[in-house]
Amino acid sequence: MASNFDKFQKRRLISSYFSVVLSIFLVLFLLGLLGLFVINSKRLSDNFKEDIVMTVFFKNEANDTVFKAFETEMQTGKYAKDFKFISKEEAAKEHEKALGEHFTEFLGANPLYNSYDIHLKADYVTNPGFSKIEYDVRKNPMVADVVYDKQLITLVNDNIKSVSIWVLIISGLFTVISILLINSSLRLSIYSKRFIIKTMQMVGATKAFIRKPFILKSILLGLIGSVLAIAALIGVLLYVSTNFPALDIFHDGLLTGAVLLMVLLLGVIITGIGTYFATQRFLNLRTDDLY
Numbered sequence: 001m002a003s004n005f006d007k008f009q010k011r012r013l014i015s016s017y018f019s020v021v022l023s024i025f026l027v028l029f030l031l032g033l034l035g036l037f038v039i040n041s042k043r044l045s046d047n048f049k050e051d052i053v054m055t056v057f058f059k060n061e062a063n064d065t066v067f068k069a070f071e072t073e074m075q076t077g078k079y080a081k082d083f084k085f086i087s088k089e090e091a092a093k094e095h096e097k098a099l100g101e102h103f104t105e106f107l108g109a110n111p112l113y114n115s116y117d118i119h120l121k122a123d124y125v126t127n128p129g130f131s132k133i134e135y136d137v138r139k140n141p142m143v144a145d146v147v148y149d150k151q152l153i154t155l156v157n158d159n160i161k162s163v164s165i166w167v168l169i170i171s172g173l174f175t176v177i178s179i180l181l182i183n184s185s186l187r188l189s190i191y192s193k194r195f196i197i198k199t200m201q202m203v204g205a206t207k208a209f210i211r212k213p214f215i216l217k218s219i220l221l222g223l224i225g226s227v228l229a230i231a232a233l234i235g236v237l238l239y240v241s242t243n244f245p246a247l248d249i250f251h252d253g254l255l256t257g258a259v260l261l262m263v264l265l266l267g268v269i270i271t272g273i274g275t276y277f278a279t280q281r282f283l284n285l286r287t288d289d290l291y
Contacts, residue, residue, distance in 0.1 A: 017221060020186060024225025024271065025232075027181050028263050032233045034171055035259040039252060041167060045160045046122035047246065050081050052156065054120060054130060054148040057113040062142040067114070070140065074118065079133055083118040091115065113144050127153050183274040186218055190278045197282050211279045218275035219268050226267030230260050 037044075058066065067085065074080045091112045124133065127150055134146045190197075193214075200210050237256070241249045250256065 019188075020218075020221050021225045021228070023181060024222055024267055025228045028226055028229035028267055029232050031174060031266070032229055032259060032263045033236065034167075034174055035262060036233065036237070036256065038167060038171060039255045039259060040249060041164065043248065043251065045164075048156055048160070049122040049125035050119050052120070052125055052149065052152060054118045054133070054146065055115050056118060056137055056146050057115045057144040059142050059144045060113065062114060066140075066142045070116065074116075079120050079124045079129070081119045081121045083116050086115050086117060088112045088114050125153060126157060179270055179274075183270070183278070186271060186274045187278045187281075190214060190275065190282065194282045197279065201283060207280070207283050210283065211276060214279050215272055215275045218271040222267035222271030223264075225271075226264045229263050229267070233260060233263065 056070075058070075071083070071085075074083045088110050092110050120129070120133065124130070130148055130150070130153060134148070137143055137146055197210055201207075237249055
């Protein structure tokens with residue numbers, strides 16, 4: 001009978017430890033994801049901004065010399081991330097694919113212009129930025145027109161500002177919730193040992209002596225949960241890096257390492273401090289209050 005009881009207690013103890021490690025893992029994993037999102041949010045927003053295209057159309061009189069001069073201007077200028085020349089023949093083919101008919105045969109000529117699709121650097125993707133660049137480009141007498149989506153630029157910038165504010169608010173709330181959840185799991189684990197704590201106290205053990213093994217055990221569980229969370233986060237980073245190379249997720253290696261280190265430290269600090277206060281609470285309880 002005693003053996004069965006011991007097995008039951010052992011299973012219960014393992015179950016208690018497992019639930020603490022699981023809660024620490026899940027909370028720190030989600031917190032780490034949020035941290036990685038925050039440090040990469042500028043790159044993500046920059047990618048959205050740099051997808052917006054400014055198209056510069058050239059008059060039919062423009063020749064290779066004009067195009068080479070324009071390309072040199074783009075390369076030496078500080079606002080263009082990249083650019084691509086699209087001949088009027090290529091543009092006609094794209095339009096024919098979209099329309100499903102050969103409009104050049106119907107018209108008897110190709111009415112389209114040679115053009116450049118330009119992606120600007122993120123810092124210049126604002127309506128004033130686009131307007132200034134448009135003004136400079138139009139100084140070229142061979143430029144027929146400059147086209148870009150002004151409403152899209154406004155929409156992207158406004159949404160990025162809103163998302164950034166909400167991410168900061170959610171980060172703060174999630175940090176508080178994370179601490180409360182881990183602390184709650186630790187308190188439940190220590191609650192099951194409240195009679196052992198009181199028994200040790202009654203035979204003369206000091207509070208520091210009683211607290212020490214509980215704190216060390218919790219820190220160990222916190223380390224296990226943190227390591228599992230870090231392993232899962234590295235898996236996510238590798239997945240994103242493989243499937244979305246354009247994001248260059250490992251560009252800020254130092255900040256990424258700082259987030260992973262933060263996850264490890266949080267696992268240790270939160271469990272250590274949480275266990276200290278949880279054991280202190282039961283140490284200060286009267287025997288009658290244990291029931």
